[in-house]
Amino acid sequence: MAVNLTIPAQSDIHAVQGVQIGIASAGIRKAGNKDLTVFTFVPNTSIAGVFTTNRFKAAPVQVCEAHLATESDVRALVINTGNANAGTGEPGLADANQTCNELAKLLHLRPAQILPFSTGVILEPLPMPKLLAALPAAVSDLQDNNWFNAAHSIMTTDTQPKLHSQQLNLANKTITITGISKGAGMIRPNMATMLGFLATDVGIAPELLQDMTREIANKSFNRITIDGDTSTNDSFIIAATGQSGLHIDSVASPHYTPVFNALREAAIDLAQKIVRDGEGATKFMTITVEAARSSEEARKVAYSIAHSPLVKTAFYASDPNLGRILAAIGYAGVHDLDVNLIRLWLGDVLVAIDGGRNPDYLEADGKRVMEQSEILVRVSLGRGEHTETVYTCDFSHDYVSINADYRS
């Protein structure tokens, strides 16, 4: 039961010239599941990625980083769900490499031209015979506009597919940006059991694309949190095929800003969709912390609020128990915070001021905001110029049910 998550009609999903997608059933976790997805890109596509900071980095993440570091002509992605190939040690690495080797043979590429991705249960060996047996079917299925099916085939505990597609006109050319993502537990910055794949037919110089990908991740996929758990497998990829004929070589390019903004908008939409479909979510919350001394300080306070189980259960209950938000601000680890300077708004309602409750605050006003499905929590720390925003959801009975039952 996702929160205001819109699924575009299949007819509104624009293919990205230079990208093909094929899907197959490997039956990794359940027989018959469409759980294997292959992307291919035309030559001269730029590919950039950002990955989890978890020290138990999954095997496919390690292989992705190695391939991106050494290979300038990445040409395919292979994604399985049902098993994360994480916490699997050396055998797991061998499995991720073998997956690339076998797909390379089918696509007539070098193994390093392939990036592998896995999502699902941790600490269990990848069932390689099933996965390898399904690769030819995925390759046979490669086609130009398969995004809608791919959004389904990368789902794990997601209840809805997550897609974004837009076109804009630049320099008399129609350019396309299309992407998909998946959540839905173990979500927090840097990054999550979260996969995001975004492609455009704009051409973007490889190093520039890497900078853009990092910057965009820091305003989108790295600013969402469901349960504070940073997964072992999180990956976000942007591919730029250049097939539209529009090319960007530097930030000085006249088309840099509109392309950057459109990619960022797409990434924020795909990231927010992960939160909207957060495990058990019934509400979508935007937490904005303003007037902080640094971005880091603003983030600390925003995440402290966004991770508090007490805050999240109060939102679930539509209970304006706002003292829990003040408590979360207070323990965020900003040691010289002057609580008398803090202001707290819930939507448009000023709740706290001068270290306590706003004398004009009426509980009915708080309750009115808390009953909405989209809630803005705004905090001013009153001590600087920096602002950060994170997106999160509430904490419901269903979160516990989903996570207590995940493997059964």
Next chain:
Amino acid sequence: MAVNLTIPAQSDIHAVQGVQIGIASAGIRKAGNKDLTVFTFVPNTSIAGVFTTNRFKAAPVQVCEAHLATESDVRALVINTGNANAGTGEPGLADANQTCNELAKLLHLRPAQILPFSTGVILEPLPMPKLLAALPAAVSDLQDNNWFNAAHSIMTTDTQPKLHSQQLNLANKTITITGISKGAGMIRPNMATMLGFLATDVGIAPELLQDMTREIANKSFNRITIDGDTSTNDSFIIAATGQSGLHIDSVASPHYTPVFNALREAAIDLAQKIVRDGEGATKFMTITVEAARSSEEARKVAYSIAHSPLVKTAFYASDPNLGRILAAIGYAGVHDLDVNLIRLWLGDVLVAIDGGRNPDYLEADGKRVMEQSEILVRVSLGRGEHTETVYTCDFSHDYVSINADYRS
């Protein structure tokens, strides 16, 4: 439904000579509730305390710290439940001070000789007329062995009273240690909506008692976590009346170690009882992290496991989904952690080794341990000599129910 929480029989609670306790109904939250407790101490009692590090420090905590800093002869405590007097700004401070003033008149003391404590809802003004009207009844009720009733009167969402009482013989004297505590949400180190009051009839030099209190808190109340929320009101007090005739002036005293150990044991028991009665808890987990380079690093990893909603829901489900524990170790923020050196045990079962699953691990063995109500999670980081232990509980549907309904 607390986890293996034993309540001593009322007849097994030993009075502490020099301490009296009185209880009354102020009706702060609900009419008829026993919600107001007064402790008094004989002259020359040493009193030491440690308090929350939350920047939204509640008004009573601010007053406690001010009184302890300026007054060497603290002689009484006053504790209300139902309202935390936190996030209440200057009016809240005035209320806490007025409480001390009025009790001081009744007890013929100076206001600074009184320490006030509040626990309950944040951000709502303390109903002073009700509280002040009940003070005389609490004073009239002062009696030598009222610990059992006091353990009840300080409860909020606690389902069980928490008491510890023991006697030991030292230097041909029987000395007594008795204490009470309360939880049960917003619990994590430094500190929690947690109150702990411990008294002994040993005499302890005031500065020594302050050092002992801090050290004991760091092995007990500062090592428990239920939901990661550090409250605004947490306070832990040790009072040493000296009435047994046994006195300790320094760590060199021959009786220092047995008294310190007994006080620590009492504090650990009272702290663990808070976890055992954690909101919605069905299991009690001890998380021990060994072979860390520093205590801080060991704590980081232990809390990362103890705070992970995914780990906590897996324990609730008795599901040996141990990859979630590895993921929590990996995102604990130890940036140069070598996952290949990590070993993970669940009870006596070696689960992970060499960066992945122990080849000899059987899921049935993990399941057997997970089904127990007391579970030891032991992690060796393989890089140093430091060990830390934290105590926590699982995360159940009832946690959500309790916190979604707390104010209704």
